[in-house]
Amino acid sequence: MGICAAIKLILEGSILSGGRRLKIHPITMLERKIKELLKDVDVDGHGLTHALRVRKLARKLAEDEEIDVEVVEAAALLHDLARALRLEGDHAEVSAELAHQLLEEVGFPEAKMNKVIEAIKGHRYTANMAPRSLEAAVLKDADMLDALGAIGVLRAIAFGATRGRSLYHFEDPFAEKRELDDDKYTLDHFYTKLLKLKKAMKTKRGRKEAERRTRFLKAFLKELKTEIED
Ligand SMILES: [Fe+2]
Numbered sequence: 001m002g003i004c005a006a007i008k009l010i011l012e013g014s015i016l017s018g019g020r021r022l023k024i025h026p027i028t029m030l031e032r033k034i035k036e037l038l039k040d041v042d043v044d045g046h047g048l049t050h051a052l053r054v055r056k057l058a059r060k061l062a063e064d065e066e067i068d069v070e071v072v073e074a075a076a077l078l079h080d081l082a083r084a085l086r087l088e089g090d091h092a093e094v095s096a097e098l099a100h101q102l103l104e105e106v107g108f109p110e111a112k113m114n115k116v117i118e119a120i121k122g123h124r125y126t127a128n129m130a131p132r133s134l135e136a137a138v139l140k141d142a143d144m145l146d147a148l149g150a151i152g153v154l155r156a157i158a159f160g161a162t163r164g165r166s167l168y169h170f171e172d173p174f175a176e177k178r179e180l181d182d183d184k185y186t187l188d189h190f191y192t193k194l195l196k197l198k199k200a201m202k203t204k205r206g207r208k209e210a211e212r213r214t215r216f217l218k219a220f221l222k223e224l225k226t227e228i229e230d
């Protein structure tokens with residue numbers, strides 16, 4: 001699907017009643033729209049349930065911060081839209097473009113819109129940009145937390161499968177005598193990225209939860225090593 005088709009879909013999904021838009025809270029409307037747009041999209045770990053989990057995590061992280069929760073919730077719901085819809089281009093940029101359209105559509109306060117867009121543009125782990133606001137930092141932390149713990153394992157496997165990666169190198173699963181290559185092996189992704197995420201966390205609560213979830217990943221890897229090698 002191209003970006004124009006996606007925008008058309010968004011506009012067609014307007015919640016109308018008797019020709020007039022219902023007065024519903026913008027975040028509630030956004031949630032409905034995301035559920036409508038992505039109801040059957042949850043294949044590679046960046047679809048509907050990811051958006052809903054990241055929103056929940058972001059709300060929890062926001063409890064400790066002087067922060068605009070609405071901005072964080074909107075950004076969380078929309079941050080991976082382009083990825084979920086498999087649109088071409090830099091997914092953070094394209095998601096931000098779609099987000100702009102959707103935020104206008106639900107009547108999100110204009111004064112806060114830029115903060116949402118900025119947070120979405122900067123959320124990519126690989127972008128390596130320092131977050132420009134506390135809201136952007138919370139989105140980034142919430143997004144990284146969803147790559148850790150039990151859900152992180154599930155998502156890594158799903159993502160690897162959709163990219164055609166093997167589960168692990170059949171002779172050297174834990175890369176003891178070879179270079180890591182997570183383009184080829186899902187297990188390598190734990191070492192190239194997932195185990196490093198806790199160091200990249202920006203919020204105190206995020207760091208604490210990342211440590212807990214990383215402990216789970218390490219226990220999972222230990223058990224896996226036993227099962228594969230013993
Ligand atoms: Fe993303």
Ligand SMILES: [Fe+2]
Nearest residue numbers: 050079080143
């Ligand atoms: Fe994400």
